[in-house]
Amino acid sequence: MSSAQQKIAARTPLHEASREGLEDVDRIIKGRFACRAFTSRAVPRQIIADILDVARFAPSGANIQPWHVYAVAGAKQAEIITALLQAHEEAREQHASEYRYYASKLPEPYASRRDQFGRLFYGSLGIEQSDTAGRARQTAKNYGFFGAPAGLIVTIDRRLQIGSWLDLGMFIQNVMIAAGARGLQSCPQETFSKYHALLRDLLPIPPDQMVVCGISIGFAEDETVRTGSQMPKAAVEEFAQFAGFED
Template identity: 40%
Template sequence: MHVDNAILSRRSVRRFLPTPVPRETLAHLLRVASQAPSGSNIQPWQVHVVSGAPLAALSRALQDAFDNEPEQHRAEYVYYPREWFEPYIGRRRRCGYGLYETLGIHRDEHDKRRAQARRNYTFFDAPVAMILTLDRRLDTGSFMDCGMFLQSLMLAARGQGLHSCAQAAIAPYHRVVREQLTLDDSELVLCALAMGHADPDAPENGFVPVREMPERFTRFYGD
């Protein structure tokens, strides 16, 4: 797949088929993504690849925490602004409302909205979840490095006909992740990446948020 097509066809898939992804394919994706740039080549990312019975156990534990004790869990880093403002809050709302409209969920159907949010913790039925972590002693630049690695991994997956969904929603439940996986105390849980074959019949997989045109965010200087 040409890199342009990989970028243009990448989207957040929220329902996967149960089709397994061979380990050798996953190993290939990680080898490709390992070429992502990082400041001074420090390569700060760590990846925990989970499937099969360990994935089922992790999913059960996350759903239990989401159902019974969500107020007891907080991410170890701040993702979104504490106070929203335009144009970002408008974009966020259009994305969220668009997804729920695609699923036929109205704004006042709070139980259905919560049920859809809960699907983050089933990893949207993906057969593979990758948990990305970062040494907490590193600083802001390493978050950018990990973002470049994550994008490389998602594009490599497209090259193999796979889809993915990056999930910062996992970050508040880092204690649950630690209980289920072998993480060093120094590891900060950044996000999960659900990966597999997209369900072509799922309406949510047809939702693609509108992107801004380059002239809205670009300034050219010189010829």
């Protein structure tokens, strides 16, 4: 047993079989990051199908399973990239997401975290806070799926309520973890929701479905894998309180 395994064994009074999975699951969850640089290595259709086949085991209130997915690659993905990049270049103001992702005025501590994200993210790319053109160029990379050879467009029935969006989030996380288990990385992207009208022209999305996000999936560039997530995560004490435990 490695020292890491011994450490885990000492802290987890679990059945042997669960202990084996524990290390893998923790590693994959912690190893996931919003990947924004992929190699062109193809991801076979079967791998995407396998990922979705695992992700569908996500829980959902009353088991209604509110997720819908349009998986794209090759010529269809290229068509989407061309249309969205053109719109982003020429007609950005004419498009809007059908839902609001962020509160208009973020309270603390979220506002500070978002500022920190902006500093770290654009700082690592050498883009100044004030460089709006540079930021727009970076945003445009979203619509190229950051170079990933496969992507998912995720939708939800607009007649459903906020609880179903919780379910959808669990499904999306499952997709990303299942991708991680296959040596792939991913990036969830709400930016795709802005161009839902164009996506409707290119994919068979019925009017009662709302485009929630895209997910780029592929093999991360080596340097990106080495760096992993650049984003700091608040410690457990900052968001959780414990009560009633005996140890």
